[in-house]
Amino acid sequence: MQINGHTELIAHLGHPTHAFKAPMIYNPYFASIGVNAVVVPMGCRPESYPLVLRGLFTLDNIRGALVTMPHKVSTVGLLDVATPTVQVAGACNAVKRDAEGRLVGDMFDGEGFVRGLRRKGLALAGARALVVGCGGVGCAIAASLAAAGVGALALFDTQAQSADDLAGRLRTHYPAITVTTGVKDPDGFDLVVNATPLGMNPGDPLPVDVARLAPGTFVGEVVMKTEMTAFLVAAQARGCRVQIGTDMLFEQIPAYLEFFGFPTTTPEELRAVARLEY
Amino acid sequence: MQINGHTELIAHLGHPTHAFKAPMIYNPYFASIGVNAVVVPMGCRPESYPLVLRGLFTLDNIRGALVTMPHKVSTVGLLDVATPTVQVAGACNAVKRDAEGRLVGDMFDGEGFVRGLRRKGLALAGARALVVGCGGVGCAIAASLAAAGVGALALFDTQAQSADDLAGRLRTHYPAITVTTGVKDPDGFDLVVNATPLGMNPGDPLPVDVARLAPGTFVGEVVMKTEMTAFLVAAQARGCRVQIGTDMLFEQIPAYLEFFGFPTTTPEELRAVARLEY
Incomplete structure (x- = not known):
């Protein structure tokens, strides 16, 4: 150059x-x-x-x-x-x-996440997605999932107001999507996203109860510190397909x-x- | 890089x-x-x-x-x-x-010019210098020649006011230097500088009457379009040492x-x- x-x-x-x-x-x-x-x-x-x-x-x-x-x-x-x-x-x-x-x-943070899912063959139209963590990256992923045509979005944040604020913006721009908040049980979703920092530090708890993950659920991660975070390892052990954090980048x-x-x-x-x- | x-x-x-x-x-x-x-x-x-x-x-x-x-x-x-x-x-x-x-x-435009002269062995302390052209680069060279300790500066510009304005600023900051304006006869100077654009285009007249250049006079140029401008060629033919335009750069x-x-x-x-x- x-x-x-x-x-x-x-x-x-x-x-x-x-x-x-x-x-x-x-x-x-x-x-x-x-x-x-x-x-x-x-x-x-x-x-x-x-x-x-x-x-x-x-x-x-x-x-x-x-x-x-x-x-x-x-x-x-x-x-x-x-x-x-x-x-x-x-x-x-x-x-x-x-x-x-x-x-x-x-x-494009969320767009990167969504493109990664698409290239891995995940159909997003009408899908049910759970986004855990509604800080900057969680909001971005939720916004891009909405633009990609998901049917339902469940949002969870330990600060409930963050999830509720995001839900409000989603309902305004995407009234056809079913938006819920307050629950992070991963059962019944096509896609579960860790958009919290959990996994950055050794000993962090997992963002959701992996025992409730079905093998058909796709699991995505935003933490980039290690490729296979403890959460992704556990999800893969359950039979889930996964997306690593740097794919978003x-x-x-x-x-x-x-x-x-x-x-x-x-x-x-x-x-x-x-x-x-x- | x-x-x-x-x-x-x-x-x-x-x-x-x-x-x-x-x-x-x-x-x-x-x-x-x-x-x-x-x-x-x-x-x-x-x-x-x-x-x-x-x-x-x-x-x-x-x-x-x-x-x-x-x-x-x-x-x-x-x-x-x-x-x-x-x-x-x-x-x-x-x-x-x-x-x-x-x-x-x-x-540093003028500083570059002065450093080039010094590296070619020209002693500037107390020297007599003629600067032809008092636009941006001429002013810069005159300022650096003054800072380098010349004894006399003659300034010429077809727009007399430009030379006079520069002379005024030089007299304010360097009262010990003899500053004159209005003449571009190169006779009797240790250093003659073309700081006009003459030499940029084929057929340009020379900036001073080279027949009046003494062999002991050092001649510097600011035009960079060609290394040896017609002015430098003529000065060299008179026996003068010269400095090309890009040396300043x-x-x-x-x-x-x-x-x-x-x-x-x-x-x-x-x-x-x-x-x-x-």
Whole structure:
């Protein structure tokens, strides 16, 4: 990759930046296909974020922004156009200018999760899904499951208000979906998602009672610290098909690439070119 | 060079960006010495420049900014601290934050020119110099010649007011230097500088009457379009030592590197690693 006066810029906005992975995935990919663009980490504090975002999107060579912690929620209020997924998720992780100069935002965390499920052959139309954990990532996954056409969504969070707020947004945007809250019994679902941080630390309890998991239930995970978390191991032992946490990351990148208007590719190709070991 | 979450950012601010050379010099250099920093072109229009500059300097990983056309003059008014060179030149091409968070600017176009002269063995203390052309680059060279201790500066511009304004700023900051304007006869100078665009186009007249150049006079050039401009060829034929235009570019980069606090190097090393052919 050689940066020059024709290089387009994708700002990767978050704070802190040290754990950023996107530059080591996108930039080798761009180099591999001869696209003159670069993802640049920008360590931006919350108090200056509106100023930074506004300034960056006046640049001629800005192609877009990847938005991460702690800016995903505050970005929503800075957009001119927000997709339904952004509105339901209450968060945004991708920003671009459209042809009219408007700031357009979308949210691909949940889309990555859903794409992973689809590529593993899970039919989502009319499916019954349980999402445990209604923080940022849980809201994003619920929003994308709704957009994918599930028939029923059960939401659980130890902070009941979070689940209820998300349920309200889902009912507003997707009145045809049956939305319930307050229960995390995994029995009877086509899909069960751990969207809590449980599994990050050794000795964490499992997010749901795996003894109640049926073998036909698909189990998805958001924790990326280890590929096979204790929850996924237990689910697999019950006969369930599973999706690991990093699938969400690699599956969402093609969605991002389409959003920004770049040639897209498969998660496998991205995993092959990524230089995450650096 | 692999950009990751620890990469420091140097914004290269100008408009348009297409002819930018700095990314193809700095980035291969940083890679060659293992410095995790990247120069990123940012096409910034004048009306949004103050916003962009302010926003960028709130970022945690901003190391500094390289400023070029059309922002060198307007930057001066946005600084908290301006060096005498910036004040005399009326322009700034390098910005950083200091330890107190102040925006500090310096100007290295003229410094590059002066470093080139020094490395060619020209003694500047007390020297008599003629600068023809008092636009941006002429002002910058005059400011750096003054800082380098010349004894007399003669300034000429077809727009007399430009030369007179520069003379006024020089007299304020360097009262010991004899500053004159209005004459471009190169006779009797230790150094004659073409700081006009003459030489950019075939058939341009020479900037001064070369028949009046003494062999002991050193002749410098700012035009970079060809290495040996007609003016330099004529001066060399008179027996003068000369400095080509791109020396100013490569000689100023070590000054920039010092300003930003990076390990510095020689212009030769920079020319060797640069990938300008891209």
